[in-house]
Amino acid sequence: MAVTIAVLSQKGGTGKTTAVRTLADVFRRVGLETLAVDLDPQGNLSDYFDLPPDAEPTIAEVLGGSRPATEAIHDDVIPANLQLAEAELALTGKMGRELTLRRALRGLGDGYDVILVDCPPSLGLLTVNALVAADHALITAEAQYFALQGVEQALEVIDLARENLNPDLNWVGVVLNLADMRTVHSREAYQSLADAYPDQVFRTTIRQSIAYAESAERAVSILDYRPDLGADYLALARELLDRLGLEDASERVESLAGELAGGRR
Numbered sequence: 001m002a003v004t005i006a007v008l009s010q011k012g013g014t015g016k017t018t019a020v021r022t023l024a025d026v027f028r029r030v031g032l033e034t035l036a037v038d039l040d041p042q043g044n045l046s047d048y049f050d051l052p053p054d055a056e057p058t059i060a061e062v063l064g065g066s067r068p069a070t071e072a073i074h075d076d077v078i079p080a081n082l083q084l085a086e087a088e089l090a091l092t093g094k095m096g097r098e099l100t101l102r103r104a105l106r107g108l109g110d111g112y113d114v115i116l117v118d119c120p121p122s123l124g125l126l127t128v129n130a131l132v133a134a135d136h137a138l139i140t141a142e143a144q145y146f147a148l149q150g151v152e153q154a155l156e157v158i159d160l161a162r163e164n165l166n167p168d169l170n171w172v173g174v175v176l177n178l179a180d181m182r183t184v185h186s187r188e189a190y191q192s193l194a195d196a197y198p199d200q201v202f203r204t205t206i207r208q209s210i211a212y213a214e215s216a217e218r219a220v221s222i223l224d225y226r227p228d229l230g231a232d233y234l235a236l237a238r239e240l241l242d243r244l245g246l247e248d249a250s251e252r253v254e255s256l257a258g259e260l261a262g263g264r265r
Contacts, residue, residue: 002035002109003244005116005172006134008157009141010150012121015177016140018212018222020118021048022230025221026237028076030252032113035073038080039101039130040120041088046079050219055079060087062104063129069104076112088126097125098165102133123157131161136172136244141193143179143186143205148193171200172243175236179205204236227260234260 007023009016020036027034038045039059046055055074057067060083072078091097105115117130131137139154141147151174162169174193179186186205194201207229215225223230234257241250 002112002115003136003246004105004109004134005114005136005138006119006127006130007116007138007140008119008123008127008130008154009121009139010123010153013178014121014140014142014150015206015212016121017044017048017118018216019138019140019175019177019206019233019236020045020116021216022222022233023237023240024114024116025223026233026253026256027114027116027249029223029256030249032246032249033076033111034114034116035076035078035108035112037078037105037115037117039084039117039126040080041082041084042120043079043081043084044216045118046077046081048216048219049075049077049079051075051077051079053081058083060084063087063100064090069108084126088124091125091129098128098132098161101129105133123153127157128161131158131169132165134166134169136170138172138240139174140177141174143176143181143189143208145185145189147176147189148196151193151197172240173200173202175202175204175206177206178208180208181205202236202239204232204239206232206236223260230260231257 007020024034024036051074057072059078059080061067062069062072064087119127119130137158141151158171176190209229211226215222238250238253
């Protein structure tokens with residue numbers, strides 16, 4: 001059965017979608033069958049994977065019940081577009097609306113090792129659906145003054161999903177994106193999170209760079225576009241896989257890191 005991870009953030013601009021895109025790439029390169037689910041009506045993850053904007057069906061049809069999830073998989077991605085906003089509105093009046101994604105994804109786990117769900121940059125119904133469908137929740141936060149407040153708000157929604165609908169949901173941790181650890185501000189943001197959640201903050205931080213936007217525009221993984229920056233995500237992937245108990249895959253990431261480092265010499 002697949003391990004399902006919901007990747008969420010209290011707001012946009014935290015590098016959440018880049019995290020899903022790059023972790024999916026790392027996992028696939030080390031032999032983990034990985035499905036990426038775009039649950040954001042903006043469809044940025046779908047764009048990042050260079051899927052056609054008119055790809056059909058999408059997660060909107062899946063949540064609406066008109067198409068099964070198996071038919072919405074395009075190159076191991078279930079895409080999204082603005083129709084997802086309409087689907088979310090339609091869900092609000094339905095009984096068991098928080099369980100819709102879990103029901104839709106049921107059975108897909110037999111064909112995948114990991115399912116990554118890119119949540120919208122808010123803590124509404126779509127995010128709750130992702131958390132109810134997930135085994136683990138991964139929070140991304142920007143390395144700035146309000147990082148702790150954003151994590152606390154995200155944790156409230158995680159606790160809500162755990163207490164009412166998914167008691168086995170595990171918070172796997174929080175990663176700081178868009179970080180410049182050379183600055184006092186970023187170091188203080190990291191330390192405030194580490195003080196509040198000493199066992200949950202990932203040691204790895206993701207460096208801030210315009211290269212992420214450039215690689216997204218070209219639909220090229222940062223691992224290939226800027227392997228030096230991609231090393232951050234390789235380190236994060238190793239930490240995450242260790243926390244998930246997938247040590248064999250973690251060791252393969254270490255080998256991949258060596259290959260990429262050798263290729264840029």
